[in-house]
Amino acid sequence: MPGKALVLVENLSVPFDRRVWQECTTLRDAGWQVHVICPQGTRRDTEPEAEIDGVRIHRYPLRAATGGPAGYLREYGTALWHTARLARRIGPVDVVHACNPPDLLFLVALLAKRRGARFVFDQHDLVPELYLSRFDRGKDLLYRAVCALERLTYRAADVVIATNESYREVALRRGGKRPEDVFVVRSAPAVDRFRRVPAEPALKRGRPHLLCYLGVMGPQDGVDYALRALAALRDDLGRTDWHAVFVGAGDTFDAMVELSRRLGLADRVEFTGRIPDVDLVRYLSTADVCLSPDPHNPLNDVSTMNKVLEYMAMGRPIVSFDLREARVSAGDAAVYAPANDEREFAKLVARLLDDPEERDRMGRVGLHRINGPLSWANSQRALLAAYAAAVR
Structure with a gap:
């Protein structure tokens, strides 16, 4: 029988985190009482407490990490303290559903398990691979620490939710989980959010074609690869018949704007930052080609890119580097360049x-x-099956 679920998120606010919000509303519709603990947003999701569509959201202030691994340690420590504090206030629950990164939220789940809760680990990222891809430090002491935290999270989990089959393989092989305890709940765009509208030629800034990038701008996201590819499109291939727009934000946003300037692209590359959905849909409806420049690395090769799914929901063709899970998601909706070329x-x-x-x-x-x-209908069935397994 449905009961009370507590969903823990650290790296995005809710409902801005679309995957988590879809999971919350699916559980609500199945009869679960859903509470969420997450950070406050900067421009949206700013209220400390909110009830949205029957989902109770508890938010805490959090400063995003700066300064390398030490900054992340400060961020994660602060988030863990606030999460534990708010979980105590919410009281006993039937299921703790922790979404990584970081792989520290199992500590809050362990406290709840002492009171009879079950723990569902929703693995959004492979944190060891994320560490290797984001920081050029090799397999140092911190890498070994994040591996240990992942092992402890797997060990504490009653059920693991994986975002794709590659992540499921890791949970079975590296996490030692039983096949019947690991469920694939693929991310999928909310199709009611992505509905095409008439193209607006003015967004092309007087040029025949519009290229579009949508997503986070972090060290592993490949915006620098995209900009250098656009410079090659202009300089090596002689193509000047395009304007490009990069939608999104992240901790390399300013560096990418500066790189665009250094490459001489400032007159044809536009950075919007995060924008409302209505404007995002306008750009995607007008785009001729969408860009998925995530470079090949240990994390990206096995990760499902939300931007790829969102481009597909808008019926846009995609150029991607040749990544295993990119092919699984996009199939013939994309063309694939050799890794990082x-x-x-x-x-x-x-x-x-x-x-x-x-x-x-x-x-x-x-x-x-x-x-x-x-x-998402297929993912909903898998999510509810995972919960049924957790409370059986």
Whole structure:
């Protein structure tokens, strides 16, 4: 029988974290009483307490990390303290559902388990691979520490939710979990959020084509690869018939604006920061080609990129580097450049700009996949099955 679930999130506010919000509303619709603990946002989700569509949200102030690993230790320590404090206030629950990163939230779950709760570990990221991809420090002491925390999280979890089959394999192999205790709940865009509107030629700034990037801008997200590919598109391939817009924010945002300037792209590359959904849909509806420049590294190769799914939901063709899970998600809705080869990435952009029929075909493929095998309805069934297993 449904009971009381406590969802723990550290790296985004809710409902801004779309995956977590979809999970919360799915559980609510299944009869669960849902509480969420998460950080406050800076421009949205700023209230300390809110009840939205029947989901009770408890937020705490959190300063984003700066200054490398030491900054993350400060951020995570603060978040853990606030999360434990708010969990005590909420009281006993039937399920603690912790979404990483970081792999520290199991400590709050262990306290709840002493009172009879079950622990669902929702693994959004492979933190050891994230550490290797984000910090150029190799397998040092901190790397060994994050590996140990992942092992402890797996050990504490009654059920693991993986975002794709690659992550599920890690939970079985590295986490030692039983197959019947690991469920794949794929991320999927909310299709009611991504509905095309008429294209606006003015967004192309007087040029024939619009290129679009949507997503976080962190060290592992490849915005620098995209900018260098666009410089190659202009300089090596002689293409000046495009304008590009980069939608999103992150801790390398300022550095990427500066890189664009150094590459001489400031007159044709626009950085919007985070924007309302209505404006995001305008850009994606107008875009001719969407960019997924995440470079090949231990994390990206096995991770599902939300931007790819969102491009597909808008029926947009995609240029991506050749990553294992990118192919699983996009299939023929994308074309794939050899890993981290910026010039080949640029060539594929040029090829699609010259082939509107191929762009339309790829867009239809993406829409079919999002509305079929990759739909949130399939993920909802898997999520509820995971909860049923946790409380059995």
